[in-house]
Amino acid sequence: MEKTRPLSPHLSIYRWQISMILSILHRITGVGLGIGTLMISYWFISIASGPKSYSTAQWFFDSILGKILIFGFTLSLVFHLLNGIRHLFWDIGLGFEISTSKKSGWTVVMLTFIFTLIIWLSAYIIKNTYE
Amino acid sequence: MKESKKNLGSAKYGAHHWWHQRVTAVALTFLCIWLIISLTLLTGSSYDAAYNWLKHPLVTGLSILVVVFTIYHLSLGLQVIVEDYIHTEITKVITLMLINFSCLLLGLTCCLSILFVFFGGN
Numbered sequence: 001m002e003k004t005r006p007l008s009p010h011l012s013i014y015r016w017q018i019s020m021i022l023s024i025l026h027r028i029t030g031v032g033l034g035i036g037t038l039m040i041s042y043w044f045i046s047i048a049s050g051p052k053s054y055s056t057a058q059w060f061f062d063s064i065l066g067k068i069l070i071f072g073f074t075l076s077l078v079f080h081l082l083n084g085i086r087h088l089f090w091d092i093g094l095g096f097e098i099s100t101s102k103k104s105g106w107t108v109v110m111l112t113f114i115f116t117l118i119i120w121l122s123a124y125i126i127k128n129t130y131e
Numbered sequence: 132m133k134e135s136k137k138n139l140g141s142a143k144y145g146a147h148h149w150w151h152q153r154v155t156a157v158a159l160t161f162l163c164i165w166l167i168i169s170l171t172l173l174t175g176s177s178y179d180a181a182y183n184w185l186k187h188p189l190v191t192g193l194s195i196l197v198v199v200f201t202i203y204h205l206s207l208g209l210q211v212i213v214e215d216y217i218h219t220e221i222t223k224v225i226t227l228m229l230i231n232f233s234c235l236l237l238g239l240t241c242c243l244s245i246l247f248v249f250f251g252g253n
């Protein structure tokens with residue numbers, strides 16, 4: 001205990017940084033997901049509007065801009081979902097300890113990249129089976 | 132911050148708001164996992180595949196739930212953000228109205244589209 005004490009201020013600043021960044025990111029991804037919601041809505045509406053609208057939507061989602069938007073959407077959604085679960089645990093009083101919240105924060109960051117990668121790889125493979 | 136707390140008025144409204152944000156978050160955890168998997172499986176699919184997918188009663192139901200919960204969760208979230216950053220009363224009220232009406236309109240359009248397909252439109 002005594003030995004680790006001098007390190008404490010440094011560690012606490014570090015924790016403050018990761019939790020600060022994740023908390024800002026939760027807000028930014030929340031707003032970004034609003035744009036994602038518009039894209040999903042467009043997709044649903046295009047199905048109802050018939051094959052022509054659907055292929056226009058597909059052309060858009062398959063374009064460079066569409067792909068960038070969907071990639072951002074995937075990344076944001078996975079992050080917001082995982083970090084949201086973290087929030088919900090805090091709400092029931094779990095995981096507030098400095099070390100736990102630092103660990104869960106980094107876990108969220110790692111899992112976000114892993115899940116996003118898995119989703120895009122799967123989508124890529126599935127798309128090729130259709131063509 | 133002080134200003135926004137003053138304008139928020141009753142803590143009751145805030146608590147109710149907070150609670151709905153959590154309820155929708157819990158529901159969205161499961162619904163979004165379902166949606167991500169479904170959309171991944173539908174990547175590059177034909178119109179018929181997407182149409183028949185959406186027409187299935189279970190999918191129709193879950194899609195409506197996703198749309199309703201997502202848009203409600205979004206409107207609650209955006210409201211909190213507006214209350215944090217906008218402190219001029221008139222601007223705030225107008226922004227909140229715009230958010231609420233846009234969300235309502237978007238949700239309605241999505242639900243009607245989904246139901247239209249379910250009832251065999253097109």
Ligand code: HEM
Nearest residue numbers: 027030031033034081084085087156159160205208209211
């Ligand atoms: C497309 C779906 C979603 C959209 C559009 C969305 C949007 C938002 C927005 C705009 C906020 C407000 C951010 C803030 O106040 O700083 C928010 C907060 C929140 N979201 Fe989501 N969200 C979505 C999905 C999810 C999911 C799946 C979860 C799962 C747990 C979740 C959990 C939360 C929580 C717990 C908060 C409150 C955070 C806080 O109090 O600071 N959200 N969301």
